[in-house]
Amino acid sequence: MSSPVPPPFAPVANAPSPTARRTRAVTLAALLALTALCLAWELWLAPLRPGGSWLALKALPLLLAVPGVLRYRMATYRTLALFVWLYFVEGVVRATSDRAPSAWYALAEAVLVVIVFVACTAHIRLRLREARLHSAQAHAATPVS
Structure with a gap:
């Protein structure tokens, strides 16, 4: 016998809340804007040397954080x-x-850095609060033997 198939729009147990999705969107938008600014600034807008500067490489560490932000990784937000x-x-x-x-x-x-920081901090606090709430609800739902 097959298990019942959930409706296509059924909420997932650990799905991020709408507020968590918004803080992720702000973090991601500000992070990508910061990356674009760093690249454009050092390569075209006001490079230290004509033709671009090696300082454009400072954008690479920012790009390394993008996959973790997209996957809601708490360690990425904290770092x-x-x-x-x-x-x-x-x-x-x-x-x-x-x-x-x-x-x-x-x-x-x-x-842009302040925006990234505030969005990351808000996301971290929100997720920790949701985890505590979920833990308290799970603890309250456990039968006492």
């Missing part, structure tokens, strides 16, 4: 929330030391 502050420091230093237009790109980098 990204800590690691992204290196880009913030670079943005603040270059915003105060470079001339325009590079200073404007540095300021945009710092703003």
Whole structure:
């Protein structure tokens, strides 16, 4: 006898909440924007050397986080929330030391870093709260023997 097939739009037991999906979307959008800004800034917009700069390689670590963000990996969100502050420091230093237009790109980098950090932190807190709630509900549903 075959098991009953669930309806096509039935909620999955551990499916992310709509709020978790929104925080992931904000994180992903800001992360991709930060990556694009880093590449464009160092290659075309205001490179330190004509023809581009090796500093464009700073975008690669950001791209490494994209698969983990897409898969809701908590370790990726935690690591990204800590690691992204290196880009913030670079943005603040270059915003105060470079001339325009590079200073404007540095300021945009710092703003995007703050958005990534806030979205990652919100996602982490939300997922931990949901896990505690799920654990408490599972514990309450267990029969006492």
